[in-house]
Amino acid sequence: MKFPSIFRTARPMRFDIKPRHYDPVKEEIEQRTSRIKRQLEADGLISSDEEISEAFKSQKSSSIRGAFTQGSPIKNKPSDLFSSAGMLRLIILLFLVGSITGYLYWGANVLYILLYVGIGIAAVLFFLRLKGRGNE
Template sequence: MRFDIKPRHYDPVKEEIEQRTARIKHQLEADGVLSNGKNQDIEEAYRRAEGSSIRGAFTQGSPIRNKPSDLFSSAGMLRMIILLILVGTITGYLYWGIDALYTLLYIGIGIAVVLFLIRLKGKANE
């Protein structure tokens, strides 16, 4: 007698695709787009039902099209501001000493408080 083990492989991605396909097929059958007896192309029926196409689907969510409208939301602008603050702090310390650091610290805290109050006021108006 031989010992024979047949390995089983579980693929969660494949199973999820099959579940999604079955769910979409069931939904199309419920909407009357797909008939139970006929073997239509599911992709074509789904396109007719939803009116969607895959063309341009990947570019809709791209970060290039959805540029942030707020100045401080942009990552590049935020990096530039941080760089300017660091260069200004080091330059001020080298030329004027510790008094320049304290002055920049107080100015920075003042700007932060003003920005916080502006954002707080904007949220209160909504």
């Protein structure tokens, strides 16, 4: 909301060029297509634009309310816990923080332990996912 003021603030000048370009080939194609279209409409092979627009107007139009929220990522949350991006980031963050603090407190042996635990968890998840695909 703008507050009233006695001073006039300068607005930036807009630079807007509308180029004029004459393309004879494009104009010839447009003329030819419109001529062929009129000829086909006169022969009755295609319907005119007015008839098509009237047919669309006569049909019941759908409501646009809520059309954008149907495809929103909020409603289409992934069902698998590990397929969401936020959970994956949290797991990576916890792994990095755990490895850094473990290295600072207990030394390099913690990195090997975390590596083996991570490989074990990845193998279990892989086999569970593989088993789930086999049942389908």
